[in-house]
Amino acid sequence: MSYEFIVVGAGHNGLAAAVHLAAQGRKVLVIEARPEPGGAVKTQELTLPGYRHDLCAMNLSMFAGSAFCARYKDELGAHGLEFVPAQHCFASVFRDDSALGVGASLEETVSAIHALSPHDAVAWSQMVERFKDVAPYLFGLLGSPMPSWAAARTLFNAWRKQGTSGVYELIRLVLSSPRDFLDRHFENEKLKAMMAAWGLHVDFAPDAAGGALFPYLESMANQNFGMVIGKGGADTIIRAMTGLLKAKGGEIITGAPVRSITVSDGAARGVVLEDGRKFSASRAVIANLNPRLVFGGLLPAGSAPESFESKVKAFRPGPGAMMIHLATSGLPDWKAGAHLQKYAYVHVAPDLAMMSRVYAEAAAGLLPAEPVLVVGQPSALDPSRAPEGRHVLWVQVRVLPAQVKGDALSQIEGRDWDSCGQAYAERVLDLIEQYAPGIRGKILASHVMTPADLERENASLIGGDSLGGSHHLDQNFVFRPVAGYSRYRTPVKSLYLCGASTWPGAGTGAGSGFMLANMLAK
Missing domain, CATH: 3.90.660 (Polyamine Oxidase; Chain A, domain 2)
Known part of the structure; x- marks a missing residue:
């Protein structure tokens, strides 16, 4: 059978791409190896009947605040999307049996910090207020292909509003280690530890360059916007997206591992399943997979230049x-x-x-x-x-x-x-x-x-890595997953990548799938 677009992998990024393309009237097929869609976003009764456990991802704040969700919020809601807000978002416990947490109440957070350090209570309040000015530019960068004119415009607008010193501070934040950033702003070790813990949700130890951004974003976003989880389970986003995809005419096949991506005349033309079924794609094949599964795996040998394949093999x-x-x-x-x-x-x-x-x-x-x-x-x-x-x-x-x-x-x-x-x-x-x-x-x-x-x-979780690859500076931004190929394309014509291994990386924000679909829909 023939489709315009074939998406391999029904994780949330692949589904976001498929939904947006189907919404533009494109004929789309999503193929998933596992019996159910979702990738790392699944909810199952893993222990006892009636106990629903989120397999991997639990926090859906990035999805709730994503451009994809903003675009399709009402339609996703009609297909069952529901969130539960957390008034108390996150906390850390310490060796002296004390704790420090962040919730929806700024007054409550500041009061707890003030008990540790009056200086830090003021610094926290100032950082929260400053975040309101900085957030549009940070989220603008995270929501733009890398590199792109959209990203450049975001930096230009930041310069116009914040001045040269403001842009320098933004760049300094992106390059700093968690420890350097936290030492620059705070004096209490418990507050620093509470924020730095977010760095290890990714792969940033306290002294890793480039690791300050995630603790800063998570701490400030939770303080300003709160946190949400899925009503009944994180799979609420998957059930809503698959329902919306089908409503828009898209198709999905589960329990169907892909054996190979077919290539002719240097372009991806479709896929062959393990059971022998063949599907062709007239426009593009989108692999929502770790690139190491695609190059040296699903593609015939020699489909991409050896230099590219060696860089994918080295993707950590x-x-x-x-x-x-x-x-x-x-x-x-x-x-x-x-x-x-x-x-x-x-x-x-x-x-x-x-x-x-x-x-x-x-x-x-x-x-x-x-x-x-x-x-x-x-x-x-x-x-x-x-x-x-x-x-x-x-x-x-x-x-x-x-x-x-x-x-x-x-x-x-x-x-x-x-x-x-x-x-x-x-x-x-x-x-x-x-x-x-x-x-x-x-x-x-x-x-x-x-x-x-x-x-x-989930074969894309190589070595149990839920990040889609290290987010250290040499594998992030324009270097994700390979320098020169950060805009989702590959050396194989009509073959694109999306997912956590591509910009903007890990999380439930559906950013890469939605940005890629926007580019392809044009």
């Missing part, structure tokens, strides 16, 4: 992650206070020293002694995630090695995730127990996904 994954999903009889009893049960996220990352140590240990192939944890409490906001009076916990273990070479504590003997995953999950639960005593006694069932399990679930 970010650190691995582990997901631990818990069905529980109650929320954690945090030693830092019962108020923490209201927060969407609780970070267990008490200081910058341990964040640096975790990153170094993982980079050396070691199981970190004290892992960085993101403890999500979605059922505290959305009771529909679990039976009445029960809860689900979403525990993401950040910055782990893809290949295990040893254990930083010399306690776990396994040298691959299949043999040491459960033992390491016990270490994680022991750590949560330190900050929330009695949590083990509340666990009704658990489901552990090691970095190896994540890659088996």
Whole structure:
């Protein structure tokens, strides 16, 4: 069968591209290898019936604030899109059994910071106010192809409104490490740790250049706009997009792995499925996949120049992650206070020293002694995630090695995730127990996904990397995924890439899929 556009991979970026192209009257087919669409955005009953767990992504704030959602908000709503706002967004717990958090109330946040440092309370308030002026330009850059006249216009407008010094500060932010940025603005170590924890949601240890932007954006956006999760699960965005795609005449096939992308006369012409079915694309094939799966994988050998393929082969994954999903009889009893049960996220990352140590240990192939944890409490906001009076916990273990070479504590003997995953999950639960005593006694069932399990679930999560590749400066902006090919095209005519491996990178913002579709629709 023939289509104008074929999208390989039904993650949210691929679906965003397909929806927008179908909305322009294009004939679109989406093909997904797994039995259900969604990629890393799925919600499943992983532990017990009635307990709905977000497989990987939980925070949908980027999607809710995206240009794609703004364009199709009413139509997505008609197909079931629903968000649940978090009045208390994120918090960090510390070794002295205290905590610091950010919520919708600026007064509440500033009061908590003031108790630690009056200087920092003023600095935080000033940063929040300044963010209102800076945000349009930051989001303008993140929402523009890289490079593009749109990005250039955003910088020009920033210069007109903010002056040369304002543009310099913007560039300085983008290039700074988390530690340098935080030291420049604040004096209290707890506040710095609370913000720096966001760097390890990506792959930025405290001293990694280019790592300040994400902690700054997340902290300021949560303070100014709050956080949202999906009503009933993160898959609300996937169900809404697939419903809208079909309503606009698009088609989707699931449980259908692609064997190869067909190429003739130097251009992508369609795909062949593992079961032998063939589909042709008259306009383009869009691969919503890690580029390492496409070049040297789905494409015939020699389809792209050797120089390009070697650069794709060298495209580095970010650190691995582990997901631990818990069905529980109650929320954690945090030693830092019962108020923490209201927060969407609780970070267990008490200081910058341990964040640096975790990153170094993982980079050396070691199981970190004290892992960085993101403890999500979605059922505290959305009771529909679990039976009445029960809860689900979403525990993401950040910055782990893809290949295990040893254990930083010399306690776990396994040298691959299949043999040491459960033992390491016990270490994680022991750590949560330190900050929330009695949590083990509340666990009704658990489901552990090691970095190896994540890659088996989704081949694009290479080594358990949920980022689509490292976001360090040499793999970001115009260098993502390969310098000269940051605008989604490839050396193979009519073949395009989108997804987390392309600009603007990881997250649920659907940016690459929507920007690519806008370019192709013209």
